[in-house]
Amino acid sequence: MRGFLRICAIALITGSFISVGLAADGQPHHIAIQIDQNxxxxxxxxxxxxxxxxxxYRAKNQDVDxxxxxxxxxxxxxxxxxxxxxxxxxxxxxxxFPGKxxxxxxxxxxxGMEKAEGHEIPIVANATIVPSGVVHLMELQEQGWSYVRP
Structure with a gap:
C-alpha cells in the first residue's frame, strides 16, 4: 500500500510539472514589425x-499576434x-489570418503628408491609426512584444 501511495504522489508531482509546462507554452507570442521605407x-x-x-506558430498550435x-x-x-x-x-x-x-x-x-500634399491621406480600411508609429513600437516593446526591422 505504501508503494502505491508513493507512486500516486510521484504521479501528482510529475503531473503538476507537466501542466505548468503546458501553461507556459500556451502563452501567446507577440511581434511588432516596422516598415519605414516606401x-x-x-x-x-x-x-x-x-x-x-x-x-x-499555427503549426505548433500556439497563438501569435x-x-x-x-x-x-x-x-x-x-x-x-x-x-x-x-x-x-x-x-x-x-x-x-483574421484576428492575428x-x-x-x-x-x-x-x-505631415497631408500638410505637404494639401489633401487628406486615405488609409486602407484594414489599418488602425496610432498617434505615433515610433511611440507605438516602443510601447509594444515595453509590454514584452518582440521587435523586427526588416
Missing part, C-alpha cells in the same frame, strides 16, 4: 515575415491611394 520589395518582405511567423507598424515613407504601405500591397493586406487581415495581424499607421506621418 519600397514594394521591403513591404512584401514585411508581409512575408508576418506570414511566416503566424504559420510557424503580429502588429505591422508603418511610419515615415513606409506609410505608403497603408495608404489607400499609393499602396502597392493593399490587396494582399486585405487578404491577410480578412481571410488568411494588425496594421498600425502613424498619425504623425499621415498629418
Amino acid at each position: 519600397d514594394p520589395q521591403v513591404m512584401n518582405l514585411v508581409l512575408n515575415n508576418a506570414t511566416n511567423v503566424i504559420e510557424h 503580429v502588429d505591422i507598424v508603418a511610419y515615415g515613407p513606409g506609410l505608403h504601405m497603408l495608404r489607400a491611394d499609393t499602396s502597392p500591397v493593399q490587396d494582399r493586406i486585405k487578404r491577410l487581415k480578412d481571410m488568411v 495581424i494588425q496594421f498600425s499607421a502613424c498619425n504623425n506621418t499621415k498629418q
Whole structure:
C-alpha cells in the first residue's frame, strides 16, 4: 500500500510539472514589425515575415499576434491611394489570418503628408491609426512584444 501511495504522489508531482509546462507554452507570442521605407520589395518582405511567423506558430498550435507598424515613407504601405500591397493586406487581415495581424499607421506621418500634399491621406480600411508609429513600437516593446526591422 505504501508503494502505491508513493507512486500516486510521484504521479501528482510529475503531473503538476507537466501542466505548468503546458501553461507556459500556451502563452501567446507577440511581434511588432516596422516598415519605414516606401519600397514594394521591403513591404512584401514585411508581409512575408508576418506570414511566416503566424504559420510557424499555427503549426505548433500556439497563438501569435503580429502588429505591422508603418511610419515615415513606409506609410505608403497603408495608404489607400499609393499602396502597392493593399490587396494582399486585405487578404491577410480578412481571410488568411483574421484576428492575428494588425496594421498600425502613424498619425504623425499621415498629418505631415497631408500638410505637404494639401489633401487628406486615405488609409486602407484594414489599418488602425496610432498617434505615433515610433511611440507605438516602443510601447509594444515595453509590454514584452518582440521587435523586427526588416
